[in-house]
Amino acid sequence: MNIFLDANRKQIANRRKKDWMLHILFVAATSIGVLALCALIVDILIDGIARLQPDLFTNFPSRKADGSGMKSALVGTIYMLLIMAPISFIFGVGAAIFLEEYAKKGRITRMIQLNISTLAGVPSIVYGILGLTLFVRLLALDRSLIAGALTMTLLVLPIIIVSAQEAIRAVPKSRRDASFALGATKWQTVSRSVMPSALPGVLTGVILAMSRAIGETAPLVMIGALTYVAFLPEGLKDSFTVIPIQVYNWLSKPQLEFKELAASGIIVLLALLLLMNFSAILLRNKYQKNI
Amino acid sequence: MLKKKGFKGILMLSMVTLLVFAAACGNNSGNKGSENTGSKNNTATNAPAGEDVKLSGEIKIDGSSTVFPLTEAAAEEFNKEHKDVRVPVGVSGTGGGFKQFCAGEIAIADASRHIKDEEAAACKAAGIEYTELSVAFDGLSVVVSKDNDFIDHLTVEELNKIFTTGSTVTTWKDVRDTFPAEPIVMFSPGADSGTYDYFNEAILEKAGIRNDKAISFSEDDNALVQGVAGSKYGIGYFGFAYFEENQDKLKVVPVDGGKGAITPTYDTIKDGTYAPLSRPLFIYANNKELERPEVNAFVKYYINNIGTFAGEVGYVSLPDEQYATEAAKIK
Amino acid sequence: MNKLMPILLFLCASVSVLTTIGIVVTLISETYQFFQKIPIFDFLFGTKWSPLIPPKSFGVLPLLSGTLMITFIACLVAIPLGLASAIYLSEYAPKRVRKVIKPILEVLAGVPTIVYGYFALSLVTPLIQSIFHSAGVFNALSAGIVVGIMIIPMVCSLSEDAMSSVPRSLRDGAYALGATRFEVALKIVVPAAFSGIVASAVLAFSRAIGETMIVTVAAGSTPNMTANPLESIQTMTAYIVQVSLGDTPHGTVEYGSIFAVGMTLFVITFLLNILAQYIARRFREEY
Numbered sequence: 001m002n003i004f005l006d007a008n009r010k011q012i013a014n015r016r017k018k019d020w021m022l023h024i025l026f027v028a029a030t031s032i033g034v035l036a037l038c039a040l041i042v043d044i045l046i047d048g049i050a051r052l053q054p055d056l057f058t059n060f061p062s063r064k065a066d067g068s069g070m071k072s073a074l075v076g077t078i079y080m081l082l083i084m085a086p087i088s089f090i091f092g093v094g095a096a097i098f099l100e101e102y103a104k105k106g107r108i109t110r111m112i113q114l115n116i117s118t119l120a121g122v123p124s125i126v127y128g129i130l131g132l133t134l135f136v137r138l139l140a141l142d143r144s145l146i147a148g149a150l151t152m153t154l155l156v157l158p159i160i161i162v163s164a165q166e167a168i169r170a171v172p173k174s175r176r177d178a179s180f181a182l183g184a185t186k187w188q189t190v191s192r193s194v195m196p197s198a199l200p201g202v203l204t205g206v207i208l209a210m211s212r213a214i215g216e217t218a219p220l221v222m223i224g225a226l227t228y229v230a231f232l233p234e235g236l237k238d239s240f241t242v243i244p245i246q247v248y249n250w251l252s253k254p255q256l257e258f259k260e261l262a263a264s265g266i267i268v269l270l271a272l273l274l275l276m277n278f279s280a281i282l283l284r285n286k287y288q289k290n291i
Numbered sequence: 292m293l294k295k296k297g298f299k300g301i302l303m304l305s306m307v308t309l310l311v312f313a314a315a316c317g318n319n320s321g322n323k324g325s326e327n328t329g330s331k332n333n334t335a336t337n338a339p340a341g342e343d344v345k346l347s348g349e350i351k352i353d354g355s356s357t358v359f360p361l362t363e364a365a366a367e368e369f370n371k372e373h374k375d376v377r378v379p380v381g382v383s384g385t386g387g388g389f390k391q392f393c394a395g396e397i398a399i400a401d402a403s404r405h406i407k408d409e410e411a412a413a414c415k416a417a418g419i420e421y422t423e424l425s426v427a428f429d430g431l432s433v434v435v436s437k438d439n440d441f442i443d444h445l446t447v448e449e450l451n452k453i454f455t456t457g458s459t460v461t462t463w464k465d466v467r468d469t470f471p472a473e474p475i476v477m478f479s480p481g482a483d484s485g486t487y488d489y490f491n492e493a494i495l496e497k498a499g500i501r502n503d504k505a506i507s508f509s510e511d512d513n514a515l516v517q518g519v520a521g522s523k524y525g526i527g528y529f530g531f532a533y534f535e536e537n538q539d540k541l542k543v544v545p546v547d548g549g550k551g552a553i554t555p556t557y558d559t560i561k562d563g564t565y566a567p568l569s570r571p572l573f574i575y576a577n578n579k580e581l582e583r584p585e586v587n588a589f590v591k592y593y594i595n596n597i598g599t600f601a602g603e604v605g606y607v608s609l610p611d612e613q614y615a616t617e618a619a620k621i622k
Numbered sequence: 623m624n625k626l627m628p629i630l631l632f633l634c635a636s637v638s639v640l641t642t643i644g645i646v647v648t649l650i651s652e653t654y655q656f657f658q659k660i661p662i663f664d665f666l667f668g669t670k671w672s673p674l675i676p677p678k679s680f681g682v683l684p685l686l687s688g689t690l691m692i693t694f695i696a697c698l699v700a701i702p703l704g705l706a707s708a709i710y711l712s713e714y715a716p717k718r719v720r721k722v723i724k725p726i727l728e729v730l731a732g733v734p735t736i737v738y739g740y741f742a743l744s745l746v747t748p749l750i751q752s753i754f755h756s757a758g759v760f761n762a763l764s765a766g767i768v769v770g771i772m773i774i775p776m777v778c779s780l781s782e783d784a785m786s787s788v789p790r791s792l793r794d795g796a797y798a799l800g801a802t803r804f805e806v807a808l809k810i811v812v813p814a815a816f817s818g819i820v821a822s823a824v825l826a827f828s829r830a831i832g833e834t835m836i837v838t839v840a841a842g843s844t845p846n847m848t849a850n851p852l853e854s855i856q857t858m859t860a861y862i863v864q865v866s867l868g869d870t871p872h873g874t875v876e877y878g879s880i881f882a883v884g885m886t887l888f889v890i891t892f893l894l895n896i897l898a899q900y901i902a903r904r905f906r907e908e909y
Binding site: 015016018019022023025026027029030032033034036037039040043044090091092093094095097098099102103111112114115116117118119120121122123124125126127129130133134154157158161185186187190208211212215216217218221222226244247248251266269270273274277278281 | 624627628631632634636638644652704710711715725728729734735736738741744745771774775778803825829833859862867880881888894895898
Binding site for chain 2: 672674675676677743744748751758759760838839840842843844846848853854856863864865866867868869870871872873874877
């Protein structure tokens with residue numbers, strides 16, 4: 001009997017050991033990702049922290065590194081978000097409601113669904129080509145704020161639709177039944193019962209999609225937004241610039257001081273990103289409590 | 292109940308924002324229309340725009356990334372005097388700039404080469420007449436790593452031998468007998484850049500650059516700097532500004548174009564002794580746009596003042612008398 | 623309202639279809655003109671891509687091989703690391719740790735890719751050169767590794783979603799039989815979430831194919847059919863950026879080539895995404 005017991009114990013000990021070793025391995029794998037981020041951020045902070053001064057936010061870009069700022073880029077990014085947010089919210093959530101609540105489960109719905117999920121994986125530069133041809137040339141919007149915002153809207157729309165669909169799907173069926181039982185119409189049910197409880201989830205998706213948009217460079221480079229802009233856009237058809245473009249611009253200058261400016265631009269961008277992700281997380285937490 | 296309001300509220304809010312933007316757009320285009328007619332009237336009454344005339348409007352510029360720093364400098368300084376003139380400067384490349392220029396979308400095109408025949412034809416077809424203005428020189432610098440201790444100069448023939456298409460040079464010894472038999476590593480701007488275009492014309496006699504494993508291309512001049520600086524037996528070429536800023540990592544190679552080896556400096560580029568590797572940079576102005584007082588003032592300002600800024604951004608100003616010649620082209 | 627809303631909502635949904643149509647029409651009309659001048663066979667099967675340096679030739683295979691090499695290296699980095707992180711987060715990590723690490727990884731996904739490009743050139747490339755002395759300043763390995771780092775969060779987050787949707791009861795059953803956490807993770811959870819994991823891998827693959835700014839900066843622009851990751855290459859995306867920022871006159875064959883390359887890129891990623899959808903649906907384990 002003792003032999004069996006020992007063998008058993010040995011086996012258990014072995015399995016425990018394996019478990020422990022793999023635990024270490026998994027932690028190591030996770031830390032590589034986190035470490036890479038830390039290396040990146042420390043590198044950027046060292047370069048950029050000295051330039052993180054009021055000048056950076058109040059001055060326009062200049063050929064001289066000292067006193068050069070990103071006022072127009074920061075404002076441009078914010079304007080772009082302000083235009084994108086409502087358009088992509090309306091179209092994204094509209095599409096999600098249609099697919100989840102109205103569409104009959106048939107061939108066409110499946111095609112649309114498939115189309116949306118595949119669009120989410122199309123490279124951003126392809127959207128740039130589309131934006132260039134459709135908005136800049138065909139609709140003659142030039143390389144304006146609205147052309148950039150619309151290109152970005154198309155880019156993030158699939159992401160918003162998919163996340164909004166998930167949020168709508170998570171609303172229990174009982175809510176809808178209760179509403180119908182009270183004699184509500186379909187639209188009343190959707191707008192007053194389903195959507196309110198799906199809203200935090202939907203907004204989380206929208207915010208995350210926006211945070212994807214503020215870091216995108218390639219499609220804007222394609223539509224020709226790589227521009228020196230020393231004024232604030234006043235209308236939709238005005239030229240504009242955004243933070244990643246300004247960073248790209250600074251990085252391609254020969255003078256070393258511009259590297260520091262680029263780094264400080266990145267810090268601002270990351271701060272904006274963190275702010276948005278943080279608010280998305282707050283929303284998500286609130287949302288999870290509600291269900 | 293609260294939640295209900297939340298959804299509707301946000302829906303309303305987004306609708307309202309959309310409307311506001313739409314309205315802003317409408318207003319804006321309206322304004323622009325009136326501005327344009329206004330400025331046309333101005334042209335009729337006081338054509339030679341004096342310094343004290345309050346200028347406004349937008350001057351769209353696009354084109355070469357090489358000329359960009361110059362135009363940026365001109366726009367920045369011009370803006371200090373004329374706060375209401377908006378001068379966005381794009382970087383779509385010389386080709387992209389001419390495309391927009393000949394479609395009448397922009398007032399001025401930045402170019403690191405002369406306009407090509409097909410581009411000129413496109414402009415002509417669209418009825419666009421233009422004025423070509425030289426604004427500064429760029430000296431192409433041939434550079435090697437700081438660690439390179441054997442090179443003192445290269446002749447144009449040797450450069451051609453190293454870089455030309457189908458070149459059989461694999462080690463430095465193949466270039467000149469006194470050089471060590473170490474494999475040569477080459478760096479060049481991409482074939483789509485004006486810098487390459489000029490090098491091809493001046494050194495390679497338009498034969499095209501070699502395209503094999505020994506050579507690396509990059510569109511990014513800073514990446515080229517890193518490339519040459521990091522390879523002991525490397526050689527590369529790019530705009531003077533990039534050498535200027537990286538003198539601690541790079542060594543510039545004097546080039547012998549038949550009259551002895553010349554090192555590129557502000558002086559040798561300006562007086563033309565650094566040949567054949569210094570190239571002129573241009574702006575192209577749409578003649579019709581030049582009738583607008585703000586464009587006219589800007590271009591004049593550009594030509595009259597760029598000589599003083601050129602050095603700051605790593606380019607070399609033209610001789611003063613040439614600026615006078617260029618200025619005379621503008622009415 | 624009841625009659626109007628479905629129509630309005632349908633219009634919203636059709637925007638995505640219109641987008642696809644827009645992309646296809648845009649690409650095809652220009653690509654068609656390109657193929658008028660360059661035979662499609664030469665484009666698809668040519669082994670030399672030299673659209674700007676004479677003798678000109680338009681064989682897309684070097685760009686394709688460059689793209690695939692970057693993608694392959696990236697997946698080699700991202701899939702093991704991403705999957706391991708996902709297993710750790712979903713099976714091992716205490717709730718508090720997960721709450722910290724997940725957002726950190728999400729930030730990693732949001733760093734602008736142009737920043738990663740300089741990260742590759744100034745930090746990763748010197749490291750690689752100190753190990754492999756033959757490595758060039760621009761090389762596929764450095765760019766590939768950094769693209770890999772960039773897509774770790776995507777693999778991790780998608781696989782973690784798949785794993786955390788495996789019902790608790792399955793795990794509890796295994797634990798009750800005396801399984802260790804490792805055994806539960808690898809023998810119960812991963813097989814159950816397999817379709818989601820594979821789908822995340824395919825999506826990561828397609829994301830890596832489409833990555834632009836990192837490869838533009840760090841991989842050079844030498845269209846080069848090579849199996850050696852230490853050499854400089856060019857990807858399809860980097861080529862598009864090169865020409866659209868460069869000095870090529872519009873309307874020429876050279877300029878048209880970016881649409882042909884864009885079309886190739888679009889078709890490949892589109893098919894891969896459909897594959898991912900198919901795998902996720904076809905092999906989904908239902909509980």
